[in-house]
Amino acid sequence: MTGRFRRLFVGSNLKMYKTNRQTLDYLVQLQQLTRDIPRAELTLFILPSYTALADVCRASDPDLIWIGAQNMHWEEQGQFTGEVSPPMLREIGVRLVMAGHAERRQLFGEQDWMVNRRVLSSLEHGFHTLLCVGDTAEDVRAGVSQDHLRTQLETALLNVCCEHLDRLWVAYEPVWAIGEQGIAAKAEFANEMHAVMRQVLVDLFPQKNGDIPILYGGSVSLENAADLICQPQIDGLFIGRAAWDAENYNRILRRVL
Numbered sequence: 001m002t003g004r005f006r007r008l009f010v011g012s013n014l015k016m017y018k019t020n021r022q023t024l025d026y027l028v029q030l031q032q033l034t035r036d037i038p039r040a041e042l043t044l045f046i047l048p049s050y051t052a053l054a055d056v057c058r059a060s061d062p063d064l065i066w067i068g069a070q071n072m073h074w075e076e077q078g079q080f081t082g083e084v085s086p087p088m089l090r091e092i093g094v095r096l097v098m099a100g101h102a103e104r105r106q107l108f109g110e111q112d113w114m115v116n117r118r119v120l121s122s123l124e125h126g127f128h129t130l131l132c133v134g135d136t137a138e139d140v141r142a143g144v145s146q147d148h149l150r151t152q153l154e155t156a157l158l159n160v161c162c163e164h165l166d167r168l169w170v171a172y173e174p175v176w177a178i179g180e181q182g183i184a185a186k187a188e189f190a191n192e193m194h195a196v197m198r199q200v201l202v203d204l205f206p207q208k209n210g211d212i213p214i215l216y217g218g219s220v221s222l223e224n225a226a227d228l229i230c231q232p233q234i235d236g237l238f239i240g241r242a243a244w245d246a247e248n249y250n251r252i253l254r255r256v257l
């Protein structure tokens with residue numbers, strides 16, 4: 001295992017796939033298939049849809065798998081039709097909250113200041129928090145990927161307290177690498193971007209010395225997972241499509257352990 005941690009972080013965002021029943025079946029299968037893998041050095045997580053969260057939290061073994069939400073409003077309550085609040089997620093046993101996924105930014109107009117509100121609120125409410133950032137294809141063409149990542153991180157992490165940093169994880173998810181049209185980043189390129197992000201984290205929080213897990217996401221597959229995880233700056237994998245089948249998720253895991 002490389003990376004900075006003696007622990008590997010591997011998770012899947014289920015996006016708007018799988019009903020409650022389907023997610024429960026997937027959870028049971030994933031827990032069975034991976035039960036023998038010691039968790040002392042692995043944090044395994046899934047982010048189901050809101051409708052599946054309560055049942056999945058109840059059915060999951062917290063020693064085997066962490067359950068997280070794909071998004072959360074920053075206020076505790078209020079006139080915010082269609083939104084879900086921190087106490088609602090807390091009560092059902094959610095441990096992890098994601099903020100700033102590329103699809104939220106691109107399809108739902110989420111801006112850096114909103115991601116910052118979500119990150120602050122999530123950490124203040126005691127959740128582990130997975131902040132996603134990523135450059136676009138235009139950034140790559142214009143040669144500004146690193147600047148964009150720096151801005152996203154600096155804005156999303158504005159006013160985060162040091163005592164909350166132990167619960168912060170970050171994911172590098174290049175927008176051009178995500179989804180069916182995506183092309184996975186080359187392992188060396190991803191490593192370079194992780195190093196840039198690590199430096200931004202050191203600059204923001206010198207006392208942490210960069211000890212914040214940085215996961216890579218975007219077209220991770222059985223074929224490229226091992227190459228990615230061998231990189232010294234990559235602490236984990238954040239997987240979409242390739243992990244929605246529990247058997248394939250299990251195969252990927254065993255390749256990277």
Ligand code: PGA
Nearest residue numbers: 178179218219239240241
């Ligand atoms: P993908 O999704 O692995 O299907 O590209 C990754 C993500 O959106 O987190």
